[in-house]
Amino acid sequence: MASLLFCGPKLAACGLVLSIWGVIMLAMLGIFFTTHSAVLIEDVPFTEKDMEDGPTALQNIYKLYNQVGYNCFIAAAIYVGIGFLSFCQIHLNKRKEYLVH
């Protein structure tokens, strides 16, 4: 049980704060990408080929938007995991404090 604790209280607290920020921000970015916000056009990895004249040009761009959006959601999910891990570390650290040495 002791080996499950691998970081101190401060690192775990930083990890928790970072994870909460990451979850909120990446989730919102994911939402904005999947709703095809124009402001984020420069973050979408489109190429000249995608913008060629044709019936599917717009759909190509939208598909890329959705891909980036899903990436953001997956990253947010990973941060949920990291946050849970940090929370456990904080809990274990607190418990260690109360143990009599």
Added chain:
Amino acid sequence: GPLCDITKPGNQRCSPNELFIAGVIKQERFPAFEKVLWRLFHGNFVLRHAEMQATEELQAVRGAVKKDVFIIFVQGDHVREKIRKVCEGFRASLYSCPKTLYEPKQMSTSVMTQMEDLRMILRRTEEYRAGVLTRAAEHVQEWGSKVKKMKAIYYTLNLCNIDITQKLIVAEIWCPVSDLTLVQSALIKGSEQSGSSVTPVLNRIQTQQTPPTFNRTNTFTEGFQAIIDAYGVGTYQEINPASYTIVTFPFLFAVMFGDCGHGLVMTLFAVWVTSQAESLRKWKNELTDVVIGGRYIILLMGMFSIYTGLIYNDCFSKSFNIFGSSWCVLSMFHPHGPWQNETLHEYHHLQLNPFVPGVYSGDPYVFGIDPVWNIASNKLSFLNSFKMKMSVILGVSHMLFGVALSLVNFDIFLQFVPQLIFMLSLFGYLIFLILYKWCITLRSETAPSILLLFINMMLFDYQSEHVLLYRGQVWIHAPLKAVLYSWLFRKDHFICFLLQVSMGDIFVYQAIHTIEFCLGCISNTASYLRLWALSLAHAELSEVLWRMVLQVGLKISSGMGSLMLVVLFAAFAVLTVTVLLIMEGLSAFLHALRLHWVEFQNKFYEGSGYKFTPLSFDSLLKTQQ
């Protein structure tokens, strides 16, 4: 009992007819010792020696020093005395050797028992000492603070005088007028509690000395008062700029910081510090004390930054499109506008023309900067012009406010009114031109520059080719200039008339003062351009951070993209906090503070007072811990 030291005279136990002398000497000295004895006494003695076995204990105590034990058999008192002196010279320790076999054993047992006793005494003493110290350690903090309080009380009492009867203390104190009854009741309560028979007397006396300055603060306002006092404590009864600083300081900070994402992080941090203030104080670090002392300042700075971030429409360098942009790119294409499909392939940069119908909806974006500017490549030339003019407007308003406050301070109409007229006629007109140019519709190719307009006004230059900003411009400029130039001379004539003194002296003084004020005004207004400069730096840093860190992760469209995004987001967050929040935050804080201290306060603030510092146990214990 102790070993008999034969070298001590008058020792009762040693008889003068001892047959031998026994002792211990260092092994290296023994040969020389033997030679000396032979030379002196020519063999009238018998000397025997043996090396001493060094026990573990002795080695630990004395080190690895080899010693020899020797015994000298000799007859005659004089010879014996001489030998004893030789032994002294060679630093040999002499011992009395017991004659029977039983005595050494007895001696060694008694020595051993002595040693055991001493060891036990040492152990007991150490335990006792540890016990006493541990018990004392529980109280030392309390004693320390009691001592500090007592010292402070005695120091304060020493500042008082003893009256003639030697039984009473007379103290002359500064006290806020509204607290006089409070002080009186505290004195009475104190005298009752100490059981004295004399009731204290409180009298108000007149004095020529300047009283100290006392501004009542609560936990919210004391941070702002502290940053004003850091520059200079206000003169007695002077107007206190702290109450206005509560709003203007976070606002000017926010103009330079303007990002609602960063502002939100800052606000949340400040909320956390405020809620945890008491438990954070226990860390007793100087840095955390500063942050805790300024927690309300940081809170307000964060809240105002969210507001200016919404106006600049900047959140981690991206804009929100909440209300719908007023610009429409589609209308630039056929049939409404000039663009064709080939236009897109030919040109890299295309400019939206607001005069083509449908491109610009006619109503500006509801709140803040239109989000279309975030993806425009000429974003900076638009925002720079906007921010520069905004800085001038804010700066002149702030300074006019400062000049207005000086009216309350000094109410000298000779100084206030001419200053006001000068500022209003020059800078007030500049602000009017800025606002007017913003409100009317102009074609960008033919729009007159305000700067050139101003220069031409000063130089009386009215060539007909120059486009005027509005009709009747010439007729406005002439009286303005008249007012400006006449202001230079008005004061002097008035003062000379009043005082009936020579013109020359006053003239020179007023000329210097006038030039100083003019240049000061212009340089102070230019100084407010730092509001533009810092806000530009912050926006650019924010954009660079997004583009170089987070965008790299976003642009990877494969499955690995999410993992890269996790790592890069962590880097983005750390860099945002360290570079953009801490570094830029400190920078904007410093510049906003400078604008207050120098450009704002030199219009009215004297700041030459001293602070009212009553004896306070809280601050005493806080500073010395």
